[in-house]
Amino acid sequence: MKIIFKKYPIFFLSFVFVLKVYSQDLEPRRWANMPLGLNAIGVGYAFTSGDVFFDPLLGAEDVTYKSNAFVASYIRPFNLWNKLARIDVQIPFVTAKWDGLLSGVPTSVERTGFADPRIRFSLNLTGPPPGSVQELKEYRSNNPVFTTFGVSLAITLPFGEYFNDKLINLGANRFVIRPQAGFVHYWGPWSFELTGSLLLYTVNNDFFNGQEQKRDPMFAFQTHLIRQFAKRYWASLSVGYNQGASSVVNNQFNDDQRANFLTAASIGASFSGNQGVKLAYIFSDTQNDIGSTTNTLLLTWSILFK
Known part of the structure; x- marks a missing residue:
């Protein structure tokens, strides 16, 4: 793709990976209620491959992207003002490679290291009150139809390799502040989720040889239709869209706004009373001439403990 470029041209390249990891996620069961007194840890693996499209004037052509990402996560629910709250932490480690033609010359770039971690605080404003496993079961039994509204604030920390x-970097050297609001409506074994997000970016004051990079906000939404089968299995179909995040480098505006349409299918299962696995396929398609179209296969495992 591009290795060591001329001075400015490809301002947005370092942003490609960051967008894939955090702004284009499709996360079903986002507002699910967790029993108090439990913790959840998990590990996940994601393989992503696809095509990256640049402005033809930049001379980067036929660019392909492949990555292997490993993510460790931790979730802790707690009672806040008699509302169910929780803290989520994600730490990703990635090995990625870009291949393509730069001015007609075959070129490749590889990166391996930690990407930027993310911490998220969530609060369910309605729905089941904070409770034990048995109390949540009783609530679901007594309320087969109900709706949960929630809000959250996620912050991506600039600790990744940069x-x-x-x-091209795995980290972005800036904070990403992401307020979210959403709801999930349950009726029997079915549930429907809708979540909207606004991504706000701080300034990267050390972008490519000391330049200053700013980014406009990005808007995103995701929705999921979920079916619970018996007690152990569930499946979901998901759709998402995001748009925005044009960049400004040294007060020069770049026409590199992102717009992506995403679809996904997931299946999950629980076993041993406190463990779960999920397999998901995610397709992301750029809606602009500049962007990327990728396929991701995701496998996760999690365990609950006191």
Whole structure:
């Protein structure tokens, strides 16, 4: 794709991976209620491959992208003002490779290291009150139809691998502040979720040899239709869309706004009383001439403990 470029041209390249990891996620059961007194830890693996499209004037052509990402996560629910709250932490480690033609010359770039971690605080404003496993079961039994509204604030921390002399990085060297609001409506074994997000970016004051990079906000939404089968199995179909995040480098505006349409299918199962696995396929398709179209296969495992 592009290795060491001329001075400016491809301002947005370092943003490609960050967008894939955090702004284009499709996460079913986002507002699900967890019993108090439990913790959840998990590990996940995601393989992503696809095509990356650049402005033809930049000379980068036929660019393909492949990555292997490993994510460790931790969730802790707690009682806040008699509402169910929780803290989520995600730490990703990634190995990625870009291949393509730069001015007609075959070129490749590889990166391996930690990407930016994320911490998220959530609060369910309605729905089941905070309670034990048995209390939540009783609530579901007595209320086969109900709706949960929630809000959250996620912050991506600039701790990932970053080199200011490279245009492609796993970290972004800036904070990403992401307020969310959403709801999930339950009726019997079915549930429907809708979540909207606004992504706000702080300034990267050390972008590519000391330049200043700013980004406009990005808007995103995701929705999920979920079916619970018996007690152990569930499946979901998901759709998402995001748009925005044009960049400004040294007060020069770049026409690199992102717009992506996403679809996904997931299946999950629980076993041993406190463990679960999920398999998901995610397709992301750029709606602009500049962007990326990718396929992701995701496998996760989690365990609950006191």
